[in-house]
Amino acid sequence: MKKNLFLGLLSIAAASAFAQTDKQLYDFVVPRDGSLADAIQAANNRQNINARYRIFIMPGEYRLPADSTNMVLGGDSVKYPTPITYLRTGNTSIIGEDFNTTSFTNTTPQVEWHNPWGAANPLEGISKSDVLYICKGADNCYMQGITIKSSIADAHGRNIALNDNSNKTIIKDCCLWGFQDTYVSHAQQRYYFEGGVIRGCVDYCCGKGDVWYNQVTLRTAGGGFLAVPSRPFKYGYVFDRCRIVSDGNNGDNSYTLGRPWGKGTPSAVFLNTTMEIKPSQIGWDEMSGGWPTQFAEFNSMDADKKPISLSGRKTTFGDKKNCNKPVLTEEEAAKYSIELVMGADDGWEPRDFTRQVEPVKKLKAKKGILTWKHCDDALLYAILRNGSVVDFTTENSYTLPADTQKSDKWSIRCANQMGGLGEASNQVSSK
Structure with missing residues (x-):
């Protein structure tokens, strides 16, 4: 009873936080010819790290520079400037208008190195090639409407888009683009995805902690392994109502749902997943003699929403003494909920912030x-000209610029507390 009251009070508090009475502009707007690195540095250097700092990136493609003051040893024994940008402070939002129009990448050496597995970038690897690294303690970060894309070419080693060592990160309607280890949940904490795309081929959702993937499109680029969880916070990886699609010419039986990164700790479940390309019948694969605590599915469907047979799914791992129950009953699947997995002991409800x-x-x-x-609920108003964000205001009026054309169509998008933009209003013509 006390716990239910506590959770209820948290929900009321979160909902109340969205009833904005004081409007506020973004703390940093990155112009089309501007520097995202400057925005992240400003967020890192701010004095009040308890107040939310909101960055908006104007539509465009941005490249984060390598840091020549921080050299890293490549696999070819040559030192290179680190391509990683570090987000060191929590309560930071990074917002774009749409992941199809707003993207950023990093700067890696344009050098090819041959390791035992073939051609690779000398900086391939976790914590060596990451585009963005969220540091330990930089909790409660929020991203919406952006693409983070590795600059390392496909099939040239591990090319991480996002490496997250914090807690309670929310990723809404974003695209993470890589090939191997695209997304790394680096800590035994909690992370939440809603909508958007994660693209990769090998181990492209990997790491520790509990991650809830809510209606995410999983874009598979060839034969490989999708989820590679390690040590959970409690529940591991939960894929809920996601879609698995092909990135190119790969079709059915070209990949597996995942493999275990550890012995007796990895856990991943796929609930109500639409598999537009189906995995191999065995479903799961081996990895370094490891085995899961649970690799399972419930109500997996094909592109026509017809049930996929799970009768051939893998039931043993390692030396075949480690058993796995690969199919959940309806009752077992119903036990998984965002309230339970993300809420844990403090009632964290990420959907209060993605609303x-x-x-x-x-x-x-x-x-x-x-x-x-x-x-009342809007933090600010984004002004759209012909469908693209051009300006912001906290007032409920806006004077059109002098170069306005009669053919221009204007609309408004409201920002929520985190800075994320909702759907556009009706369009009106200049008069």
Whole structure:
């Protein structure tokens, strides 16, 4: 009873936080010709790390520079500037208008090195080639509407887009693009994905902790292994209502759902997953003699939403003495919930923070001025010109720029507390 009351109070507090009365602009807006590195440095250097710091990246493609003050030894025994950008402070939001229009990558050496597995980038590897590394203690970060893409070519070693060593990170409607080890959950903590895309081939969701993947598109680029969990916080990896799709020409039986990174600790479940390309019948693979505590599925479906037969799924690992129950009953599957897995002992509810603000009402254009009905829930208003963000305001009116054309279409998107932009309002023409 006390726990239920505690969770209820947390939900009320989170909902109340969205009833914004004081509007606020983004702390840092990265212009189309600007530096994302400067924005992240500003977030790292700020004095009040308890207040949320919101970065908005204007539409475009950005490249984070390598850091020549921090050299790293490559596999070819040559030292290179580190390609990793470190986010060191928590309560930081990195926002774009859409992951299809806003992306950033890193700067890796354009050198090919041959290791025992073939051609590779000399900086391939976890914590060597990452685009973005969220440091330990930088908790409660939030990302929405961006693509993070490794600059290392496919099949040239481990090329990490995001390496997260923090806690309670929320990734909404983002794209992580790599080939091997695309996403690394580095700590035994909790992480939450909602929507968006993760692309890769080998071990492209890997690491520790509990990760809830809520309706994420898993884009598989060839034969490989999808999920490679290690040591959980408690429950491991939960894929809920996700889609597994092909990145190219690979089809059915070209990949497995995952393999165990550890002995007796890895856990991954796929719930109500649409597998537009189906894994091999065995479903799971071996890794270094390891075995899972549980690798299982419930209600896996093909592209036509028809049930996939799970009768051939792998039931033993390692020396075949380590058994696995690969199919969950409806009752067993029902035990998995965001409230349970993400809530743990403190009632953390990430969906309170991903909730989007509804579009403004009564948008009008008259005599070069946009007006609309004030929205209490909005942190700020993004001004869209022909569908793309061009400016921001905290007022419920906006004077159109002098170069406005009669053909221009204007609309508004509201930001939630974290800075993420909701759906656009109706469009109006310049008058």
